[in-house]
Amino acid sequence: MAIALPAEPEKKQGGFNRLGNPEVYFPFLGLLILFILPFVLPIFFVHILIMIFLFAILGSAWNLIGGYASQLSLGHAAFFGIGAYTSTMLMRSYGLSPWIGMIFGAFLAVAMSILLGALCFRLRGPYFAIATIGLAEVLRLFTLHFRDWTSGAIGLTIPFKGNAPFLFQFTSKVPYYFISFFFLMLTIWVVRWVGSSRLGNYLLAIGQDQDAAEAVGIDSAKAKRMAFYMSSFITGMAGTFYAQYAYFIEPDSVFGLGLSIQIALVAILGGVGTVWGPVVGALIIESLIQFTQYAFAGTIYGLEQIVYGSLLVVIILLRPVGVIQWVQNLYGRWLRCLPGKYAPRS
Amino acid sequence: MSITTVWQALLSGLLNGAVYGLLSVGLTMIFGVVKIVNFAHGEFLMIGMYVSYALWAFLGIDPLWSLPLVMAALFFFGMGIQRFFIRRVLNAPDLAQIFLTVGLSVLMINLALFLFRADFRMVKVPYADWTFSLAGAIVSVPRLIACLGAIIFSLLLALFLLKTDVGKAMRAVAQDREVSMLVGINPERMYNLAVGISAALAGAAGALTMSFYFVFPSVGVNFVLIAFVIVILGTLGNIKGAFLTSLIVVVAESVGVLFAGADLGLAVVFVILVLTLAFRPAGLLGRA
Amino acid sequence: MLLEVKNMSKNFGGLKAVNGLSFSVEAGEIFGQIGPNGAGKTTAFNLITGFYRPDEGEIWFKGEDLVGLKAFHICQRGICRTFQLAKPFRDLTVLRNVMMGAFLKTPHPKEAEERALATLSFVKLLDKKDEFARSLNTIDQRRLELARALATEPTLLLLDEMMAGLNPKEFEEAIALIRQVRERGITIIVVEHVIKAIMALSDRILVIHQGTKIAEGKPQEIIKDVKVIEAYLGKGYHHA
Numbered sequence: 001m002a003i004a005l006p007a008e009p010e011k012k013q014g015g016f017n018r019l020g021n022p023e024v025y026f027p028f029l030g031l032l033i034l035f036i037l038p039f040v041l042p043i044f045f046v047h048i049l050i051m052i053f054l055f056a057i058l059g060s061a062w063n064l065i066g067g068y069a070s071q072l073s074l075g076h077a078a079f080f081g082i083g084a085y086t087s088t089m090l091m092r093s094y095g096l097s098p099w100i101g102m103i104f105g106a107f108l109a110v111a112m113s114i115l116l117g118a119l120c121f122r123l124r125g126p127y128f129a130i131a132t133i134g135l136a137e138v139l140r141l142f143t144l145h146f147r148d149w150t151s152g153a154i155g156l157t158i159p160f161k162g163n164a165p166f167l168f169q170f171t172s173k174v175p176y177y178f179i180s181f182f183f184l185m186l187t188i189w190v191v192r193w194v195g196s197s198r199l200g201n202y203l204l205a206i207g208q209d210q211d212a213a214e215a216v217g218i219d220s221a222k223a224k225r226m227a228f229y230m231s232s233f234i235t236g237m238a239g240t241f242y243a244q245y246a247y248f249i250e251p252d253s254v255f256g257l258g259l260s261i262q263i264a265l266v267a268i269l270g271g272v273g274t275v276w277g278p279v280v281g282a283l284i285i286e287s288l289i290q291f292t293q294y295a296f297a298g299t300i301y302g303l304e305q306i307v308y309g310s311l312l313v314v315i316i317l318l319r320p321v322g323v324i325q326w327v328q329n330l331y332g333r334w335l336r337c338l339p340g341k342y343a344p345r346s
Numbered sequence: 347m348s349i350t351t352v353w354q355a356l357l358s359g360l361l362n363g364a365v366y367g368l369l370s371v372g373l374t375m376i377f378g379v380v381k382i383v384n385f386a387h388g389e390f391l392m393i394g395m396y397v398s399y400a401l402w403a404f405l406g407i408d409p410l411w412s413l414p415l416v417m418a419a420l421f422f423f424g425m426g427i428q429r430f431f432i433r434r435v436l437n438a439p440d441l442a443q444i445f446l447t448v449g450l451s452v453l454m455i456n457l458a459l460f461l462f463r464a465d466f467r468m469v470k471v472p473y474a475d476w477t478f479s480l481a482g483a484i485v486s487v488p489r490l491i492a493c494l495g496a497i498i499f500s501l502l503l504a505l506f507l508l509k510t511d512v513g514k515a516m517r518a519v520a521q522d523r524e525v526s527m528l529v530g531i532n533p534e535r536m537y538n539l540a541v542g543i544s545a546a547l548a549g550a551a552g553a554l555t556m557s558f559y560f561v562f563p564s565v566g567v568n569f570v571l572i573a574f575v576i577v578i579l580g581t582l583g584n585i586k587g588a589f590l591t592s593l594i595v596v597v598a599e600s601v602g603v604l605f606a607g608a609d610l611g612l613a614v615v616f617v618i619l620v621l622t623l624a625f626r627p628a629g630l631l632g633r634a
Numbered sequence: 635m636l637l638e639v640k641n642m643s644k645n646f647g648g649l650k651a652v653n654g655l656s657f658s659v660e661a662g663e664i665f666g667q668i669g670p671n672g673a674g675k676t677t678a679f680n681l682i683t684g685f686y687r688p689d690e691g692e693i694w695f696k697g698e699d700l701v702g703l704k705a706f707h708i709c710q711r712g713i714c715r716t717f718q719l720a721k722p723f724r725d726l727t728v729l730r731n732v733m734m735g736a737f738l739k740t741p742h743p744k745e746a747e748e749r750a751l752a753t754l755s756f757v758k759l760l761d762k763k764d765e766f767a768r769s770l771n772t773i774d775q776r777r778l779e780l781a782r783a784l785a786t787e788p789t790l791l792l793l794d795e796m797m798a799g800l801n802p803k804e805f806e807e808a809i810a811l812i813r814q815v816r817e818r819g820i821t822i823i824v825v826e827h828v829i830k831a832i833m834a835l836s837d838r839i840l841v842i843h844q845g846t847k848i849a850e851g852k853p854q855e856i857i858k859d860v861k862v863i864e865a866y867l868g869k870g871y872h873h874a
Contacts, residue, residue: 072444119624125440126383130574131623134616137571141613198741205723205734212721215683216786217709217738257567261448268445302459302563305452312449316442317434 022338038177044294046173050245052286053180054238059266059278060187061234064194066264067273068203069227072125075132076263078139079109079232081255083239085143088156088249091167098158098168102240109236110229112139117225133257140255155250158243168244176245183241184279187234191275199226207273235263258305265308269315271322280327285311354483355604359597361489364496367592368551369569370576371500371585372544378520378583379540382432382443386451387548387573388566389458394420394549395561396458402469402556409469409556410491416553417546424545425538432541433534451566458563466560474557488557495554499547500589506543507585516540520583568612572599575619636661636821637682637713637790642691643845644681651677653845655691659790659823664816666836666853667825674845675825676718679792683715684708695790710738712789716796720775722767722782729754729763731778735785750785757781757811773804780811790821797831809834833857 038046058076065071086108087101096104112135120131143150150156163171170176194200202223205213210220243249253259262285270281288311289304296303315322336342373387394416401412409416431450435442476487507513518526519536527533552561559565572595580591595615602614637659644652652674659665667675680686682693684705693700700708714735723731732750733743740746754760757777762770767778776796783791797808812835816822826832832839832853839856841849849859856862 066441070440072441074444074448116620119620123623126444127578127623129444130383130578131620133571133574134619138613138616138620141610145607145609145613196743198737198743198746201730201734201737201743201746204726204730208723208725209721211685211705212717212723213734214705215685215709215715215717215721216735216782217706217714218734219704219706258452261452264445268441272441302456305456306460309449309451309453309456312445313431313453316438316446316449317431320438320442 020340022335038174048290053184056279056282058263061231063267064227064231069224070207073132074129075136077259078136079235080239082109083236084243084254087240106233106236109232113232143251158247271324277324350482355600359600361493363593363596364493367589368496370573370588372547374577374588385447388570389454390545390548391552392566394552398553398556420549421542421546425542428541468560469556492554638694640692663837666832666839669842673842714783714788715792716779718794720779724768735782738786753785797828
């Protein structure tokens, strides 16, 4: 008769053993690869990556109120446009460095969200969405109308000053790559922090059952407002980045409903209310879009938007929680294939 | 700013307002019966316009004569949208409901873009330039016809809802779904009907304007944004409210642009909307 | 006097759900409220805790009139309630549910977690801390509801029909638990249909009928009160 030996206690991987765990070392490897990529890839791909980073930032910012606070915004372009136009107009008129203009723009975006929040935060669901559409549209129309200030439909160009880091301009795409990447990491850090903080927990509770949340002392309006301000701040900053990267802005592209929908789609496709969802969403969508544009280069009108619309409908009908879970499973399986001792920490 | 100008604006507002009314009653009916905000409602109008245009361009049929065809086509299209798409998110959270119809809207607009390109298209009818004068203001005959058509269809809708059994059944579902099931009404069928009828009305609104307006893929967007303002102001689900409010809002917009400038018309409407949502979310006629 | 309700009224479109209700609750007592269905007990709870606003009347708590304050303000001031139909945060774990209450007293997640664990241990739900709230049975959901409220460290706790549908063993456990809550220094108002529970727990009882007080006093006095018997059983039962 065999004597059953007591089961070996679960050994936690200590010290250098941890380095052998793909879950630990692969992110470092990944970061290394990401750092090298802009120097080895063709410009077109670097551009795609920058767009992915940009939309990951936008999607994450949207997620703060759309995902965590369950206030669905279809007007985030309003904040994006405010950021873009503020820094650009300040630079053209006063030579103010867009780095500083960016802060102004972000604060102006927050001011706008304070106004909208005060007026419309009591609204739920579709009514709030409609109000946000209204806000972005009004801003778009005002920007078109007050031509003397904003050049209206003609748009504004960033005066080209060559390689001017202090003026947020670079002749190569590489600095933009690293700036947007850093910005993305910062945004993710903020989202993670919010998620684990009291505010994040409160937002979760509000999303579950607002009445029950209030019964345990949660000021739901205040929590949502905090999330909204953070969201609009980040989005405003992203607007400035875009202006400096694209060298040209005009009302329809930075205030447009299409942009707002795209931002929301990034978060929804990836996974509303998750940290990495918008990143995954941005990855998928931007790759798809850039490939579509490249492959069909203007031969099929509206193809890009057809892709957006179809993706949105398909995701809502088939997988409204987003694809992040699948991606995370795939990632886990990928890690298992790598050399080393895979021991999931979570 | 003379009194004539204001009178003209008022009159234009009333004429246009009726057409918006036709669009809005459909939107508010979908909300009342199916309990969903249809962000793709403007596209029903757009499709109606394109169908009307196509029938004119290829078969030479005047938009007014092809109206029944347009309405029939939109009716089945609307039912299809409800049956295959909207039905699946009726019990889903807000996010799904909102973004489904948003996605459908984007899809439809861009399919139209793909099929018809972005060009503005117009129909040429013999009476396009007929006008007459009414106390100093100029009334355009096509617009008047459109207005009358809109009023007629709205009245027909009212009759349908008030006097026919099916209409009453629909109102029952709007009031209380569970109880209406208890008396043998099939809510699903009512939903299909509601969206079908609304789409037909929206299509009619579009077709009616083809004699003096032009169609392009995103024509529905501007119309529907104003329609949102109207239905919210007129209290969601309230059909009478929607029609009356249409007149009020469009007249307000017509007069407003005299001061603000023509391109800010939509902005004026939206400011009205945001203020309404902030202070009286249930609309002018509703309980908060 | 911890809580004093003066002449509180609430109208719902012509129906006076609560009509000139007045009562007071002493610190440290368990105060029971009973009454037939529709008497206005839950409405009274909703009024006190800020979910509805009274049309008339005052609600004095710790020297302040609570009328007009929002629900979360009132919770922050020390009154917490449970719901008759438990409202857990369904997709969150039991632990996280309770943490939401604990966060009222501390902004730090770690500390909130510790307090939540302690509260879960007190209500004997610690073993289920990592389960999702939606998968709990009704009794445990009520425990969770209680734990979440306790985590806010209330001065006054309002329990809305916690005892419905319990078997004898669960009943005894619940009674004991509520008494233990009182021993922690928390004043409790209990609304119940189960007469046995009210009699066992309450130091004093308020009987509500059609939105007003028809009797108030010690349990022994109440069961003999003629008006109470009439309200529950109808006028023909004086001799019962």
